[in-house]
Amino acid sequence: MELFWYIVLVTMLAIYVVLDGYDFGAGIVHLFFAKKEKDKKAITSAIGPFWDANEVWLIAAGGVLFFAFPTLYASSFSGFYLPLIMILWLLIFRAIGLELRGQVHNSLWELIWDKAFGIASLLLALFFGVALGNVVRGVNLGMVENGVSTQEAHYFFLPLWNASFSPQAEQLGIIDWFTLFLGVVSVVALTIHGANWIIFKTNSSINEKLKKTVFILNFVLLALVVVSLLVWHIIEPDPFHNFIKYPLMWIFPIITFVGLFGLFKVRTFKKHGMGFLFSSLFLLGGLSSTVASIFPKLLPSTNDLNPSLTLNNVAAHDYGLSVGMNWFFIALVLVIFYMVIQYRVFKGKMDDVGYGEH
Amino acid sequence: MEDMLFYDRMQFAFTITFHYLFPQLTMGLSLMIVYFKWKFLRSKLEKYNEAAKFWMRIFALNFAMGVVTGIPMEFQFGTNWAKFSELTGGIIGQTLAMEGMFSFFLESSFLGLFLFGEKLLGHKLHFVTGLMVFLGSWASGFLIIATHSWMQFPVGYEILENGKFVLNNFSALFSNPWLWPSYLHNQLASVITSSFVVAAIGAFYILNNKHSEFGKLFVKTGVVFGLISSILVAFPTGDMVAKNVVKYQPVTFAAMEGIFETEQGGSEIVLIGQPNMLEKKLDNKIAVPNILSFLTYQDWNAEIKGLNEFDAKDYPTNVPGLYYSYHIMVGLGTIFIALMLVATVQLFRKKLYKTKWILWSLLFMLPFPYIANTTGWYTSELGRQPWLVYNLLRTSEGASPTVSSGNTLFTLLGFIGLYLLLGLLFLMLVGKIINKGPHIIKH
Ligand code: HDD
Ligand code: HEM
Ligand code: HEM
Numbered sequence: 022m023e024l025f026w027y028i029v030l031v032t033m034l035a036i037y038v039v040l041d042g043y044d045f046g047a048g049i050v051h052l053f054f055a056k057k058e059k060d061k062k063a064i065t066s067a068i069g070p071f072w073d074a075n076e077v078w079l080i081a082a083g084g085v086l087f088f089a090f091p092t093l094y095a096s097s098f099s100g101f102y103l104p105l106i107m108i109l110w111l112l113i114f115r116a117i118g119l120e121l122r123g124q125v126h127n128s129l130w131e132l133i134w135d136k137a138f139g140i141a142s143l144l145l146a147l148f149f150g151v152a153l154g155n156v157v158r159g160v161n162l163g164m165v166e167n168g169v170s171t172q173e174a175h176y177f178f179l180p181l182w183n184a185s186f187s188p189q190a191e192q193l194g195i196i197d198w199f200t201l202f203l204g205v206v207s208v209v210a211l212t213i214h215g216a217n218w219i220i221f222k223t224n225s226s227i228n229e230k231l232k233k234t235v236f237i238l239n240f241v242l243l244a245l246v247v248v249s250l251l252v253w254h255i256i257e258p259d260p261f262h263n264f265i266k267y268p269l270m271w272i273f274p275i276i277t278f279v280g281l282f283g284l285f286k287v288r289t290f291k292k293h294g295m296g297f298l299f300s301s302l303f304l305l306g307g308l309s310s311t312v313a314s315i316f317p318k319l320l321p322s323t324n325d326l327n328p329s330l331t332l333n334n335v336a337a338h339d340y341g342l343s344v345g346m347n348w349f350f351i352a353l354v355l356v357i358f359y360m361v362i363q364y365r366v367f368k369g370k371m372d373d374v375g376y377g378e379h
Numbered sequence: 380m381e382d383m384l385f386y387d388r389m390q391f392a393f394t395i396t397f398h399y400l401f402p403q404l405t406m407g408l409s410l411m412i413v414y415f416k417w418k419f420l421r422s423k424l425e426k427y428n429e430a431a432k433f434w435m436r437i438f439a440l441n442f443a444m445g446v447v448t449g450i451p452m453e454f455q456f457g458t459n460w461a462k463f464s465e466l467t468g469g470i471i472g473q474t475l476a477m478e479g480m481f482s483f484f485l486e487s488s489f490l491g492l493f494l495f496g497e498k499l500l501g502h503k504l505h506f507v508t509g510l511m512v513f514l515g516s517w518a519s520g521f522l523i524i525a526t527h528s529w530m531q532f533p534v535g536y537e538i539l540e541n542g543k544f545v546l547n548n549f550s551a552l553f554s555n556p557w558l559w560p561s562y563l564h565n566q567l568a569s570v571i572t573s574s575f576v577v578a579a580i581g582a583f584y585i586l587n588n589k590h591s592e593f594g595k596l597f598v599k600t601g602v603v604f605g606l607i608s609s610i611l612v613a614f615p616t617g618d619m620v621a622k623n624v625v626k627y628q629p630v631t632f633a634a635m636e637g638i639f640e641t642e643q644g645g646s647e648i649v650l651i652g653q654p655n656m657l658e659k660k661l662d663n664k665i666a667v668p669n670i671l672s673f674l675t676y677q678d679w680n681a682e683i684k685g686l687n688e689f690d691a692k693d694y695p696t697n698v699p700g701l702y703y704s705y706h707i708m709v710g711l712g713t714i715f716i717a718l719m720l721v722a723t724v725q726l727f728r729k730k731l732y733k734t735k736w737i738l739w740s741l742l743f744m745l746p747f748p749y750i751a752n753t754t755g756w757y758t759s760e761l762g763r764q765p766w767l768v769y770n771l772l773r774t775s776e777g778a779s780p781t782v783s784s785g786n787t788l789f790t791l792l793g794f795i796g797l798y799l800l801l802g803l804l805f806l807m808l809v810g811k812i813i814n815k816g817p818h819i820i821k822h
Contacts, residue, residue, distance in 0.1 A: 070491035073446060077483045083453055084476035091468020098457025098464075099779035105458055106451075106790045110797060113447045117801065120443045124808050164781065176461070178781035337469035338545035345473060352480035359488035366492055366499055 022343060023336040026089035027319075029349070033085060035308050037078035038149070039214075039301045044072045045149075046215015048115065048142020049208070051135070054216075054227055054234070061135065063225035065119060066371045067218060072119065074363065076112070089342060092175055092335040093319055100160060100177040101152070104195050108148055115141035143208065150207025154200030155179070157311055158188050158256055159321030159329065165191075174327040175335075188256055193323065199256060206245045213238050213284065214304060217296035222371045232287055235296065239284045246281065246307075253314075263314055270313045277306030386787035387459045387778045390794065392760075396753055397798050398452055401445035403752050406520055406566060407573025408438050409513040411604060416506045428502075430596055431509070433817035434577070437809060439494055444805055446487075448798070453479075459787065463767055463777030467544045470536055471526045474552060478522035486515030520569070521562055528557040530768050531759070532627050544768070557627070560619035567612040568755060571715060572748040574605035578722075579745040580813055582738040590816040595732055598741065602726055606719035613712050618674070624762065625675055628769065630689040631762035634698045635705040636671060637661050641685040646671040649706075654699045659686070696764040704757035711751040718744065 047068050055061045087094045098105060118138030122131055160177045163170035172178075183194035190197075216231040216238075253260050264270050280303030287296045315321060320330040328334065336342065412434050419427035453475065456464045464472075489511035497505045535551030536544045546552075578601025584594030624632045633639075637649045639659045648670040652661035672681040686694060695701050718740055725731040732738075763769055767777045 070495055073443075074484065074487040074491065076446070076450070077479065077487050080450060080453055080483055081476070081479035083457075084472065084479035087453075087456065087464065087468050088472030088476035091472055092465050094457045094468060094472070095461035095465035095779075098454065099459075099461035099782050102458050102779070102782045102786055103790075105454060106793070109451045109454055110793060112450060113797060113801070116443065116447045117804065120440075121804060121808065124811070172781055176781050178783075337472070338539075338543070341469045341473060341546040341549075344546070344549040345476070348477055349480065352477070352484075356480065356484045359484055363488045363491060366496055 022339060023089075023332045025346065026085065026336070026342060027317075027332055030082060030085050030089065031309065031312055033078060033082040035305050037075070037082055038308055039304050040075040040078055041072070042146075042211045042214050042304055043218035043297070044068050044075055044215070045142045045146045046211040046213070046217075047219055048139050048215070049146060049212045050215050050219060050231065052139025052143060054231065055225075057226065060225040060227050063223040063371070064219055065122070065138075067222040069119070069371070070363070070367050072116070074360075076116075088345060089337055090319070090335045091337055093330055096162075096175045096177065096330060096335075097320060100179055101155065101195065102178065103181055104148060104152070108145065108152075111141045111145050111148070114138075115145065146208045146211040147204040150204035151196060151200045153207070153308070153311060154188075154203035155195060156320060157315055158193075158197075158199060159318075159323045161191070161193055161324055162320070162322040162330070163324070163327040165324040165326050168326070170326060175330060191324075199252060202245075202249065202252060206242070206249055209238055209242050209245060210300070210304060210307070213242060214297070214300040217287070217300045221294045221297045224370050232296075235284065235287050239281070239287070242284075242303075243281060246277075257314070260314055263316055270310075270316075273306050273310040273313050275306070276302050277310055280304070280306055384775055384778050386784050386791055387782075388774070390459060390787055390791040391455060393791065394448065394451055394455065394794055394798075396756075397802075398445065398448040399752065399756065400749060401441050401448065402516070402520070403569040403572045403749070404441050404576060405438065405445055405569075406516045407569040407571070407608075408434060408441070408576070409509070409516050410570060411573055411577060411600065412438060413506070413509050413513050414600070416502075416509050420502060420506055426592065426596065429817045430593060432497075433593070433812075435494065436812050439490070440805065440808055440812070442486075442490060444801065447801070451794070459779055459782065460767075460777050461779035461782075463772065466542055466772065466777075467768060470544050470546045470552075471529060473546060473549075474522050474526040474529070478519055478526075482515045482519035482522060484515075486512055486519065489515065517566065520566060524562045524565055525552055525555070525558055527759075528555045528561055531561075531763055532557040532623075533768050533771060538771075544771075557623055560616055560623060564612060564616035564620050565755075567608045567616055568748070568752050570604060570608040571612060572752060574601045574608060575715075575741070575744055575748045577601035578605060578741045582741040583813070584816065585732055586735075586738055586742065590818075591732075593817045598722075598731065598738070599726060601741070602719060602722045602731070605715070606723050609712065609715040609719050613716060617709075617712065622675065625683070628762060629684050630686065630693055631695055631701070633684055633686045633689070634695045634701050635758060635762060636683075637702045638671075638683060638685040640687050641682060643682070646681075646683040648674070654702050656698060693765070695762055697761050701758060701761040704754040704761060707754040708751050708758060711747055711754075715744075715748070715751070 047064050051061060051064045055064055083094075114137050118134040118136075118141060122134035122138065125131075160179060162177050163174045164172045164177050179193060179195050181194060182196040183190055183192050186194070186197045186201075188197045188199035213235050216235050219225065220228045220231055220235075250260075264274075280299045280301070283299035284296065284303065287299075317332040318329045319332060319335060322329040412431050415427050415431035415434065418424075419431060456471075456475075489508045492500065493505065493508040493512050496508060500508065529552060532555060533544075534555050535546060535548035537547045538544055552558075577597050581594045581597025581599075581601055584590045585598065621632075624635070636646075637652055637654050638646060639661070647666040647668040649661060649664060649666045652664035652666070655662050669679045672683060673679050675681065675683060686698075718737075722731060722737050722741065725734050725737060765773055765775070767774045
């Protein structure tokens with residue numbers, strides 16, 4: 022039962038990353054590559070009708086986390102207090118940047134909201150990578166100091182950073198060189214992903230340039246992925262134990278590399294959307310491999326005193342989890358139905374649909 | 380510890396109060412937009428379609444604000460109320476997760492279609508998408524109120540040895556006696572907000588001699604919806620929720636009504652008076668004898684318990700705040716009925732659009748439904764204090780153990796700054812839409 026909800030949760034998060042990921046990536050592309058008004062408009066119309074529904078995956082995943090793993094929800098949300106609230110503020114800025122920009126035709130106004138949208142997207146991409154880094158690195162559960170817990174075993178609190186910036190210090194911070202490194206990986210990966218979405222959904226004049234950029238960034242991404250595998254050894258001495266124990270899990274890294282190598286062909290794809298397909302595979306695979314490598318832990322403990330939070334010690338009670346399955350399936354079918362309708366109505370190139378002119 | 384809790388509470392109160400300014404209009408307005416679109420389908424008069432489209436523009440902006448301020452709400456259960464989430468997550472997480480899966484997806488997918496899909500879909504399907512947005516927002520209200528009702532009147536649970544609340548009866552969450560009256564009352568109150576907003580903008584157009592065709596349509600629709608919802612909000616639904624409070628939270632009821640002493644032979648209803656907590660009495664009281672007993676129990680002489688019968692540590696934490704919130708809500712409710720009644724009479728006598736003072740009153744009433752809704756929620760929330768889950772879990776036991784007051788103060792200030800900015804931008808842009816007004820594009 023716990024396993025079912027675990028899979029649901031990870032899947033929902035992965036869907037969130039793929040969907041809102043292209044939004045963030047589009048924001049980054051918007052910030053760095055779109056100079057002409059027409060291209061900016063094309064980019065915003067390529068995400069306009071979707072971003073809100075994409076963000077709902079985050080809210081819904083949050084809801085599922087709350088309901089199925091309340092202890093994890095409580096522990097991690099209070100422990101990562103500051104970065105989470107900042108993520109909220111960034112999400113707000115990003116949304117209003119996107120929604121308000123077109124409301125007033127004044128170049129200063131447009132400039133401000135363009136930047137708000139772009140910078141917030143960039144920072145969010147970075148922060149989500151950092152967040153993933155924190156989860157796999159683990160935290161000082163129970164806030165152990167000199168061998169004694171100062172809090173209940175499953176609570177903690179992390180400052181934004183710690184003077185040493187080291188993931189192996191006793192007192193950790195949210196940002197250290199390891200988590201920051203994953204943040205950079207995330208920015209690069211999402212930029213590629215967003216660019217692919219724009220190539221897929223618009224006729225903008227920067228598409229050709231974006232294809233070249235994706236091609237180059239893909240080398241960077243490959244290099245980063247290799248380095249991150251090496252770095253991972255420093256944090257976790259035996260990183261592949263799960264893959265040895267459950268060989269089926271190799272499927273996740275395989276998906277990652279299929280996605281990554283597929284992307285090298287980006288300049289020659291004839292069919293629209295192929296690039297987007299491969300970058301989605303990369304993200305899905307990358308996220309699931311990372312999470313799988315710490316399974317069944319959900320939030321590892323960095324001290325020896327308090328146990329890691331695992332699937333079994335954070336789940337809600339059985340009855341609640343099993344009635345939840347009934348409504349969840351109904352809801353899931355409905356959600357898929359809505360998404361099919363939505364993407365069918367808005368199929369094709371968004372600047373042809375004439376979105377935004379109301 | 381004490382002041383740590385203080386900032387957590389302030390932050391929750393501030394962010395939820397701000398959040399709720401938007402959904403109350405969304406929920407009511409979606410109903411009225413569906414009505415306009417339906418009238419258009421029946422009559423084929425372009426003005427109804429344009430009315431629907433005009434309100435859609437305001438709706439969209441309002442909705443976006445509701446979304447961006449709603450996400451922090453959901454996060455705050457974990458960030459600021461970790462202990463509460465840990466202990467009750469298996470139950471209230473259930474309804475909140477359902478809200479995400481059932482209503483937010485519905486609303487957000489169809490809103491995009493409704494806003495941008497008119498040409499692609501044709502009018503009939505466009506109407507259906509509008510209906511879906513309406514359903515989504517009302518479902519959202521339902522699941523939130525279900526969550527809230529469980530906190531007011533916990534049902535279907537069991538408490539484990541480690542203090543955790545676990546669910547043992549799923550359907551009890553939805554047959555909770557607190558839920559349905561509360562839900563109906565709250566939804567009608569949000570229809571009041573939208574009716575008053577629609578009527579006020581209509582009055583503005585008429586008084587301004589701009590778009591007066593639409594002005595008349597808006598005033599008329601607003602007044603009719605407004606009268607119906609104002610009456611229903613007081614009776615039967617206001618009456619029903621009040622009876623729930625008497626039955627399940629008698630100490631709260633005593634504080635709401637400002638009854639300090641149990642009175643033999645029936646309780647009076649207080650119209651005016653200031654609670655004096657030092658001497659435990661009401662100052663400057665104006666009251667009518669025996670009415671309250673009748674309203675509550677349909678018996679002029681029924682006994683209603685006063686605060687003196689309860690242990691002071693179970694008093695609502697802020698008795699005067701609770702008392703004023705309640706009296707402001709009920710007072711405004713009475714004024715709403717009176718104004719809408721007069722306006723309806725004039726409407727039937729075909730004099731409404733010329734009766735200046737009513738138009739001015741409708742215009743100036745615009746902020747008051749928001750105040751009534753906010754004070755209504757304060758009644759409910761202050762009335763629940765000092766409990767998070769009534770009679771079972773105290774607010775002081777629910778906060779996050781590791782988040783210090785410095786951090787909560789910092790984020791509270793951040794939210795205040797950000798929301799002030801949001802509020803200003805929102806007003807400015809809504810002003811722009813209103814100023815531009817509805818217009819029929821000739822094809
Ligand atoms: C336009 C708004 C509005 C108006 C005119 C009224 N209410 Fe109300 N009231 C609300 C908006 C509201 C609300 C904001 O929607 C609340 C908060 C929680 C809820 O479910 O509804 C509420 C709660 C609420 C409660 C508290 C229930 C609890 O503790 O949970 C009571 C006792 C009443 N109402 C009673 C009344 C009565 C007797 C009214 C007669 C005129 C009235 N309300 C008018
Ligand atoms: C929009 C309507 C709402 C308003 C205006 C509102 C208002 C408030 C206020 C003023 C407080 C602070 C009370 C105090 O600490 O003295 C509060 C607290 C709280 N409310 Fe609400 N509330 C609303 C809806 C909800 C709903 C729907 C829920 C549950 C799902 C909820 C859950 C809580 C919680 C958990 C607290 C924090 C603990 C506390 O201080 O009581 N509120 N709310
Ligand atoms: C503490 C309690 C609350 C939480 C956690 C909460 C959470 C949220 C979230 C996450 C959203 C954004 C959804 C999206 O992306 O579409 C939202 C919007 C919304 N909420 Fe709340 N909310 C709370 C209180 C309320 C109350 C009391 C009501 C009404 C009774 C309400 C009704 C709505 C509606 C109708 C929307 C849709 C957007 C809008 O209409 O502005 N919420 N809420």
